[in-house]
Amino acid sequence: MRGQEPGRPFPNRAAITISIMLATFMQGVDTTITNVALPHMQGSLSASQDEIAWVVTSYIVAAAIMTPLTGWLAGRFGIKYVFLISVIGFTLASALCGAAASLTQLVLFRLLQGICGAALVPLSQAVLFQINPPERHAKAMAVWGMGVILGPIIGPALGGYLTDYYNWRWVFYINLPVGILAAIGIFVFMHESRRGHRELFDFFGFAALSIAIGALQMLLDRGELKDWFGSVEIWIEATVAALALYLFIVHTVTASDRSFLNRDLLRDANCVCGTLLMFLIGIPLYGTMTLLPLMLQNLMNYPVVTTGLVTAPRGIGTMIAMFLVARLVGRIDTRLIILTGILVTAVAMWQMTGFSLQMGMGPIITTGLLQGFGLGFVFTPLSIVTFSTLPRQIMTQGTAIFSLMRNIGGSIGISVVVALLAENTQTVHSRLIENLRPDNPLAHAPYLSVPYSLGTTTGIAALNAEVTRQAAMVAYIDDYKLMMIIVLLGAPLLLLLRKPRPPAASPVPAE
Numbered sequence: 001m002r003g004q005e006p007g008r009p010f011p012n013r014a015a016i017t018i019s020i021m022l023a024t025f026m027q028g029v030d031t032t033i034t035n036v037a038l039p040h041m042q043g044s045l046s047a048s049q050d051e052i053a054w055v056v057t058s059y060i061v062a063a064a065i066m067t068p069l070t071g072w073l074a075g076r077f078g079i080k081y082v083f084l085i086s087v088i089g090f091t092l093a094s095a096l097c098g099a100a101a102s103l104t105q106l107v108l109f110r111l112l113q114g115i116c117g118a119a120l121v122p123l124s125q126a127v128l129f130q131i132n133p134p135e136r137h138a139k140a141m142a143v144w145g146m147g148v149i150l151g152p153i154i155g156p157a158l159g160g161y162l163t164d165y166y167n168w169r170w171v172f173y174i175n176l177p178v179g180i181l182a183a184i185g186i187f188v189f190m191h192e193s194r195r196g197h198r199e200l201f202d203f204f205g206f207a208a209l210s211i212a213i214g215a216l217q218m219l220l221d222r223g224e225l226k227d228w229f230g231s232v233e234i235w236i237e238a239t240v241a242a243l244a245l246y247l248f249i250v251h252t253v254t255a256s257d258r259s260f261l262n263r264d265l266l267r268d269a270n271c272v273c274g275t276l277l278m279f280l281i282g283i284p285l286y287g288t289m290t291l292l293p294l295m296l297q298n299l300m301n302y303p304v305v306t307t308g309l310v311t312a313p314r315g316i317g318t319m320i321a322m323f324l325v326a327r328l329v330g331r332i333d334t335r336l337i338i339l340t341g342i343l344v345t346a347v348a349m350w351q352m353t354g355f356s357l358q359m360g361m362g363p364i365i366t367t368g369l370l371q372g373f374g375l376g377f378v379f380t381p382l383s384i385v386t387f388s389t390l391p392r393q394i395m396t397q398g399t400a401i402f403s404l405m406r407n408i409g410g411s412i413g414i415s416v417v418v419a420l421l422a423e424n425t426q427t428v429h430s431r432l433i434e435n436l437r438p439d440n441p442l443a444h445a446p447y448l449s450v451p452y453s454l455g456t457t458t459g460i461a462a463l464n465a466e467v468t469r470q471a472a473m474v475a476y477i478d479d480y481k482l483m484m485i486i487v488l489l490g491a492p493l494l495l496l497l498r499k500p501r502p503p504a505a506s507p508v509p510a511e
Contacts, residue, residue, distance in 0.1 A: 019186050029158065056286070069206070265398055
């Protein structure tokens with residue numbers, strides 16, 4: 001793409017900005033729009049609770065694996081063509097997701113959607129930097145940030161509306177007009193004058209890490225279904241994951257030329273600690289987005305539209321926090337801002353451990369707002385401190401690994417909390433029914449009222465359904481408690497961070 005000459009307006013800047021922001025907004029909406037529709041997908045495709053989570057994790061894993069390739073592809077083929085193919089691919093994959101006839105098809109098409117969507121956000125940011133002169137970079141990033149933030153905010157409410165008034169397939173079909181407009185705008189208004197050039201890329205390291213991530217994800221997703229290590233499949237997946245990770249580590253340590261994971265990144269304490277912390281933050285970030293809609297619709301019988309509306313304040317809290325952080329950075333130690341965000345997020349998760357089947361909408365809205373606010377206090381400051389001490393020549397690799405670890409944390413977190421949800425529901429259910437015996441006087445009227453009864457088939461069925469609801473609620477609370485502990489475990493990493501230098505460049509956003 002042509003460079004910006006000082007004092008001259010970039011041709012078609014407004015049209016290019018609108019086109020790329022449509023793509024960014026589309027990708028942002030897609031990160032949250034499917035979550036409220038998961039229970040409807042589950043019923044339509046006859047999937048179990050742990051199986052339907054693959055719809056979310058498949059997208060996150062594919063996007064995580066492909067993100068590090070974005071920079072190399074853009075350098076090799078040019079930003080315009082990579083961006084255009086990504087938008088077209090994402091749009092076609094969305095259409096295929098909407099037309100999926102089985103869970104297998106949906107997961108495969110979501111993988112394709114994640115592969116194509118990985119490049120949209122980083123390339124949109126790069127394009128805005130290129131078409132705007134340095135004095136307009138702050139405004140350009142403000143526009144970019146609004147697009148990134150508004151998508152996840154609108155996603156739950158829009159997903160609820162489309163699922164309720166049409167069906168869950170429309171949460172994917174809604175991408176078609178947006179994607180078509182974005183693709184046309186990019187094709188017509190963007191001009192690629194810089195020839196693609198070859199850059200070294202460590203395909204062996206990339207392949208080894210991708211296989212390790214994929215095998216680990218399969219292990220976590222299918223472990224509960226296959227009785228974990230009582231299954232030959234799980235042993236094979238564990239072996240493949242361990243072997244691929246071993247090869248990746250050995251290759252990274254011994255490679256004489258450029259490796260996928262630059263060893264200079266491992267020598268920077270801020271980069272290592274910040275990336276580990278983002279991995280931990282990714283677990284409640286994505287885990288809560290998956291668990292809440294399932295809990296509200298399956299246990300509390302919330303309509304899908306209501307589910308979308310009560311989960312939307314989480315994004316609003318993040319937006320408010322980011323506005324405040326922009327004013328605080330440079331005035332207050334960045335590490336204290338991050339610590340505040342961690343503590344606020346932990347408090348929100350602690351409040352979620354008080355959820356019950358009798359509560360109203362208030363606790364859901366307030367905890368979501370608080371959690372979003374806390375996460376907003378972590379994202380941008382953590383990006384600043386993580387990259388503040390990195391040499392400029394490895395900054396791109398650092399941001400790629402940072403994004404990769406956030407997505408891996410999210411996908412692993414979703415798999416773990418959903419697996420624990422299924423296992424703990426069964427465990428608590430077995431304990432609750434221990435005292436539901438005919439010889440227990442509390443298991444008869446007047447203590448056990450209609451429709452519950454141990455004397456009739458319908459009464460036993462109703463009693464079992466209610467016990468299952470109560471057991472599931474306890475299991476959800478256990479998951480929220482686990483995520484609270486994980487967030488708090490990240491706090492000591494702040495002690496290892498060095499105070500960042502005054503930022504000379506724009507902060508790198510988390511999305």
